[in-house]
Amino acid sequence: MNAIIEKIIEPSDKFTFLVGAGISIDNPGNVPSAKKFVENLTKLCVPAEEINLILQKESLRYEVFVEQIQRYIDKSLKFLDFLETRMKPNLIHYFLSHNIISKNHVITTNFDYLIECALMNLLSIGEKKQINPIILRKQYLDINQIKDLAKSAQYLLFKLHGSKKNIITGENTFESLITTISSLGKDRKEGETFTIESYKKGIISKVIKDRVLIILGYSGSDDFDITPFLKEIILYKKIIWIDHILKTELEDIEIKHFNSDLNLSKHEKFLYNIQKKHNIKTYLIKANTKTFISEILWAKILQSIPITNIKVDDDTEYPDFGEWINNLNEYKNIDIITRYKFAGYIYYSLSDWKNAKRVWQKGLEIAKSKNNLRGEAEFLTNVASLPSNEMTSSKSLEMLEAAKKLYTMLDDYEGESSCLNNIGAIYSNKADIKNAINFYLQSLNLNERHDDLEGSTVPLLNLGAAQGKVGNKHKALEYYQKVIDVVNKTGDLQYKAQALMNIGVVYKESGENEKALNFLEEALQIDILLGTIPQQTVRLNHIGLIHQNLGDYDKAFESFNRGLDLATEIDDYESEASLLHKIGNLHDLLNNKGEAIEIWEKALKICEEYDMIRDKVSILNSMGFSAYNLGDYSDALALFNRALEVAQINGVKDFIIETYDSIAVVSHALQDYESAYKIYLKILDLLKDGDNVEKKAKYLRSMGISYYSYTGDDETAIGILKDAQELFERLGDSQTIGEIEKDIEFIHSSD
Incomplete structure (x- = not known):
């Protein structure tokens, strides 16, 4: 040795x-170790019936726990004064x-x-x-x-x-x-x-x-x-x-x-x-x-320095942390509503939505019985805004509007801002982006009026996402960068991870895969260190897609399967279905048709079990395109029509439009140009009140080509294509403008 x-x-x-x-x-x-601190503080700060369940959570980080302690119970972190003993x-x-x-x-x-x-x-x-x-x-x-x-x-x-x-x-x-x-x-x-x-x-x-x-x-x-x-x-x-x-x-x-x-x-x-x-x-x-x-x-x-002789005293001379902490006023008789808030946020930080909802609903009942308006408002907001929420959007909106009224009555701008953000998110999920942006801006303005830099993070993030959905990529990137600038001052890393991921997605959609990968990998590292497993599955989903785009299929499978394992571990059925969908798509790309269909069927089963209409539409569309690429147009059309039925139940325009487009593509391949043209008319009718210029331009072009194939009317077809070209000029898309010129030349040469 x-x-x-x-x-x-x-x-x-x-x-x-x-x-x-x-x-x-x-x-x-x-x-005491960090674990011992957490054990003793948990016993004081959560309802008695939640202690054992919370302490069993292996992924509970000391830093996450102390975050909530400082927020709700001990702003000055007086428990650390124990170190002076x-x-x-x-x-x-x-x-x-x-x-x-x-x-x-x-x-x-x-x-x-x-x-x-x-x-x-x-x-x-x-x-x-x-x-x-x-x-x-x-x-x-x-x-x-x-x-x-x-x-x-x-x-x-x-x-x-x-x-x-x-x-x-x-x-x-x-x-x-x-x-x-x-x-x-x-x-x-x-x-x-x-x-x-x-x-x-x-x-x-x-x-x-x-x-x-x-x-x-x-x-x-x-x-x-x-x-x-x-x-x-x-x-x-x-x-x-x-x-x-x-x-x-x-x-x-x-x-x-x-x-x-x-x-x-x-x-x-x-x-x-x-x-x-x-x-x-x-x-x-x-x-x-x-x-x-x-x-x-x-x-x-x-x-030559002699070893210091250490006198080890009997342990009984030291005050026990569990006894010592009871003497601090902050930890004496913590009220039951605060305990339920605290416990819910601990579950939430661990992505345990089910227990967070259960605890907050119980807290809501107690707050109502005690006429605690602030507690009632916070519990209403939290329950209505949970991810993987099983409530209908109308019920969530009802709860958020009730909470917003209470916060306004209490002159609590932070609570009101939270409600506005969450209401905006519900409209965004319904593809009503105009309303979503309106609520996000109200939230942002409220925080700016109160010089609340930290409070502006969520509305900025949401505004970036909303602008991305309507095709304003540069505006989206501006909002995401503002989020990162704010977080670098305030420190809330979960929002930085989200902004980094969203930037990565923007670059991915622009074809800048290497750049996108850097942002997504940084977001994933934050999630790993925060222990936020649901977010990890989302990042891995995107990272897998980028590796797929780059042709690195082994890494793509590795990322998708890592995400799938995590999703299965925490019963995140939404991510599980999404990742199975991506794995099926990759098998299809590699011509492993049997494996693709088997995996897609697994994903569909999850969608049907949990009534996941959007995912079901996407998977059916993937299956339809697989059949289309094999030349099985009748099978493809049947799958797309099945997807359309599901999409119309949900009523979300984006999914209906996506599925209509798929049906039009197959109709065109079957030389049923009349059906293709009429479908594009329906799509443009759905888009007429929206702001997505990029989609309008895309479908106008497709409609012009279908119309010419259907009628042979070159003048009207060229007029439609020129309308599309004008929209692409507004978008600054010179490549597509050139492609439309070739479409027009083809029509002229066919006369």
Whole structure:
């Protein structure tokens, strides 16, 4: 073992330590894990009957949980004051403090004060004044002005995720905390979702450059900033990652090397890729952290400095967090309505719509019985706006209008804005884009009147989607970019992910697949880190389509199947049907007709079971085009007519138009030009009151060609084509304008 360590750690090496929460769990530090914090807070903040179910949720992130705590219960995050009861450093804290004194560097993502306490215990009264925890923006900028940190008299500790206070100076530094999902995404520049803030980069790069980076007590789960930053700077000499194990014997220590990235954990893949791409040596050492430091690292790095003798007190001297938290006013007698709101949002954050709805409906009943108008309004809004909502659109609108009236009565513009957005979304789903835009603009104007930057995110996002639906791609991109600009200031990453995906979809539809893929991959990474599985299935759906467009069919299948597995895991039947549809389409493209039909039938079965009319129409259309491409026109026509019947039940114009178009294409192939022409007349009649110039132009062109084939009337046909050409000129589509010129030339030459 020592011989191997000799090769890993050389006498000339300088060190920087990156340390996470795991270093503070050992006695006498005895800081509870994030999981323990969540367990105790859950017991206080949710209805008793929901405790066990919520705690069983493996995907519940500490940051997501704290987001809701701060929103509803503890705005100042006073529960973190518990860390002031944990001021007795353990051996690891003393080891790190000796390294700071020896001019090695320590970076921590922890909120506790144990490294500072160890430094105070080791230094004289005069030297203690030189302890400088780097917490605030100004400190990062000031310290970066020092050219040679080794010559500085200060003892520096870089607290990368901030701290509630600077215990050396007593200064309140609450603004620095990065402990919620929003704060993890806040103050990021464009393209910096997964890295530390720009003002921290200069000095952190400096303290890592040309040094051995040793990672302790850290699982690598903070991928919002740490690991991406380490991938970005590539200035360190080598990385040694101590992966903690419970066994304390030296013979249990294992040094791992990686020859491929198969079956590796997230941080193992990180080490493998750094080594492979940048030729930087990386080591993963599985060891009990305390044992590895006391038996190997202390002597190797600190050499003659004696190991600090730690007095481990009896655990009973420490207040228990579960008992301590009961003394905070914020957590005493939390009212039942707040508990139901909180529990619902926890389920919602985990994409558990069914339990979110159940809890919020119960909360609604309680709010009504207590005449709590604010609670009633919020529960009404939440229930009516849930994804995968089984309610009719008219019922949802009724609930949202009722909530809006209550919010107006309460002079609550935020609640009113939320209702306006959700009403707009219902109209958008009904393809009534004009009404949808009207409600979105009302919501945006309401937030702008109150200078609410964060509140403008959702209406901006919705306006982008609405503009995209009517073909205004440039306007859509403008709105999406505004969303990203806002989120980079406010930090709500779920909306950034949505905006990135929507931008990707716009580029995909414009044929810029590589560009689209970059945006969608970034959106997917945010979703993975937020743990939002339904959103992951949507991103994977689009990513699969892009790989398909690029001809990379294996990657397309991989993306579709990844999404399908996730959708099946959470019973997301809508995504399941959609992904099965895409997999069937890909098999059809590859001429695997039997597999395609089998998979489409599975998707249709789901659609029929859950009355998913839109998806059913799309799948029947795919099956129809498959038959059409094989020359089975009668089968194709039967499938398209079946799709039309379903679309007309729903009454959504877009689906009726899409299916009419399919029937017209087959009719044209069957040389039934009269039927094709009459169908295009119906399509244009449906479009006459809408604003989608692109669709009007497309179908005018098709109608002109069908009319000529039907009647031989070249003058009228050319007039129709010129009308279409004029619309394409308004759109700036020179390619299609040229194609129509060829259509007209063909008609002239046929006379």
